[in-house]
Amino acid sequence: MSKEITAQQAAGLIRDGAVVSVSSSSGLGCPDLVLAAIGERFAREGHPRAITTLHPIAAGDMYGIKGIDHLARPGLLKRTLCGSYPSGPSSAEPPLIWQMIGANEVAAYNVPSGILFDMHREAAAKRPGVLTKVGLDTFVDPRHGGCAMNAAAAEPIVRRVEFDGEEWLYFRAIVPDVAIIRATTADERGNLTYEHEGAYLGALDQALAARNNGGVVIAQVKRIVQSGTLKPQDVRVPGVLVDHVVVAPEQLQTTQTPYDPAISGEIFRPLSSFSTPAMSVQKVIARRVAMELADGMAVNIGFGISxxxxxxxxEEGQHGKVTWVIEQGAVGGVPLLDFKFGCASNAEAIMPSPQQFTYFQAGGFDATLLSFLQIDRDGSVNVSRLSARPHVTAGAGGFVDITARARKIVFSGLFKAGAKLALMEDGIRVEQEGKVNKIVDKVEQISFSGRRAVAQGQDVTYVTERCVMKLVPDGLLVTELAPGIDLQRDVLSQADIPLRLADTLKTMPAALYREAPMGLRLGGGDHG
Structure with a gap:
């Protein structure tokens, strides 16, 4: 017997006060039709009321897939725990969820994505919760806010505890009453395959957490086929875990992308089909970041310059020497940009996100390349909060999980916000200084703890267009200076804190600033 129901019928299954877990990464894998139906039901009936939602990575965006914004209605949404939130340009009106957060109309928490997946796993196994060191001395730590995003988030969700003589963070497991997941195909028994999806995300873990605790699992798919026609090795979520199936033939593969078979690994694109960045200050920084890599590394990348x-x-003929690993699950290939960020073409494998985060949390990979909004005197980094423009930042996502034990971290960004910069054949010049310092005494929010990094012996580098800095036990050390940059005028006087200088201050290579390939060759390195 088919498990197919309409989106409206699925919305009718959500009771008042329910805990609802949603599988999505922004637009990637978002069950948008079901979420829209829940919002529409509330508008008609005033139900469901006071629900809690869990979004381990994110749900929706500002570019065509509303996701959590369908639920962002006072009275409907009481509490939400998200890895990240929809974000967009500062010129745009904030998403509805950000308006609710700012007005304290919802208790909002920003929980690292990997930890949220861990909480589902513990709930599925009926264990009490998660013991982790991920997030110590960051905004995740109760000493620095405990993941709370506003005053409405007054109920603590994390505690510091001592176990076996060590300090840990403890997150109590949250049991979902409903899991809303997504796939490409369901058969009549509810078995799910993902042949057109760009990632598996955490659908299986979320379904298990609901099913094992007597909850309901709703799957949104493009199509339903006859029972017995799906190959068992292709089924990622078995039908015994799925109660209901909603068909959405027009569901987007990811943001502004109806379907691209290269994203789902059905075809491989020629390398010549991938664009390379036009010459810019950001490209100069990305080139210098690339110099930190070595042949054979497994490297995570984040959004932004990196x-x-x-x-x-x-562009340098070095593709394949580094294996890229991203939190949505892709291993290898070419990570995609802009609206397709989080997907990869020509991937070697796609892992479920919870297992990818296990890999990250334990530091099994070699390096991560990430962005920064602010850096402070301890080398701590903020990527997750700008109070003046909150909706421009999405939250931390997997950033805290990834940096917790990463052996090598390379942060990249502009040294100062708003500066007018001129590229020259042999360097860079500051034509008009920016107004916002990014090297500050204290970051607005600690997304990455420099103190903890020093204690753990992590290798941390900060690459900007003006200089390269390293994290050392007594703070930030300038090791390289860009040609054309005046050390005192353009670097030291533009930081809110004293910067130390290496005994031998190197000059960043002139090849970084030229249109032609820079001749990069990745040698071997000390990596696992």
Missing amino acids: ANVPRILL
Whole structure:
């Protein structure tokens, strides 16, 4: 018997006060039709009321897939725990969820994505919760806010505890009453395959958490086929875990992308089909970041300038020497940009996100390339909060999980916000200084703890267009200076804190600033 129901019928299954877990990464894998139906039911009936939602990575965006914004209605949404939230340009009106957060109309928490997946796993196994060191001395730590995003988030969700003589963070497991997941195909028995999806995300873990605790699992798919026609090795979520199936033939593969078979690994694109970055200050920074890599490394990348580093390696003829690993699950290939960020073409494998985060949390990979909004005197980094423009930042996502034990971290960004910069053939010049310092005494929110990094012996580098800095036990050390940059005028006087200088201050290579490939060659390195 088919498990197919309408989106409206699925919305009718959500009771008042329910805990609802949603599988999505922004637009990637978002069950948007079901979420829209829940919002529409509330508008008609005033139900469901006071629900809690769990979004381990994110749900929706500002570019066509509303996701959590369908639920962002006072009275409907009481509490939400998200890895990240929809974000967009500062010129745009904030998403509805950000308006609710700012007005304290919802208790909002920003929980690292990996920890949220861990909480589902513990709930599925009926264990009490998660013991982790991920997030110590960051905004996740109760000493620095305990993940709370506003005053409405007054109920603590994390505690510091001592176990076996060590300090840990403890997150109590949250049991979902409903899991809303997504796939490409369901058969009549509810078995799910993912042949057109760009990632598996955490659908299986979320379904298990609901099913094992007597909850309901709703799957949104493009199509339903006859029972017995799906190959068992292709089924990622078995039908015994799925109660209901909603068909959404027009569901987008990811943001502004109806379907691209290269994203789902059904075809491989020629390397010549990938664009490489035009010459810019950001490309200069990405090139210098690429110089930190070595042949054979497994490297994670985040959104921002560092997302262009795989294209730098393509341009330099070094593609394949580094294996890229991203939190949505892709291993290898070419990570994609802009609206398709989080997907990869030509991937070697796609892992479920919870297992990818296990890999990250334990530092099993070699390096991560990430962005920064602010850096402070301890080397701590903020990527997750700008109070003046909150909706421009999405939250931390997997950033805290990834940096917790990463052996090598390369942060990249502009040294100062708003500066007018001129590229020259042999360097860079500051034509008009920016107004917002990014090297500050204390970051607005600790997304990455420099103190903890020093204690753990992590290798941390900060690459900007003006200089390169390293984290050392007594703070930030300038090790390289860009040609054309005046050390005192453009660097030291533009930081809110004293910067130390290496005994031998190197000059960043002139090849970084030229249109032609820079001749990068990745040698061997000390990596696992």
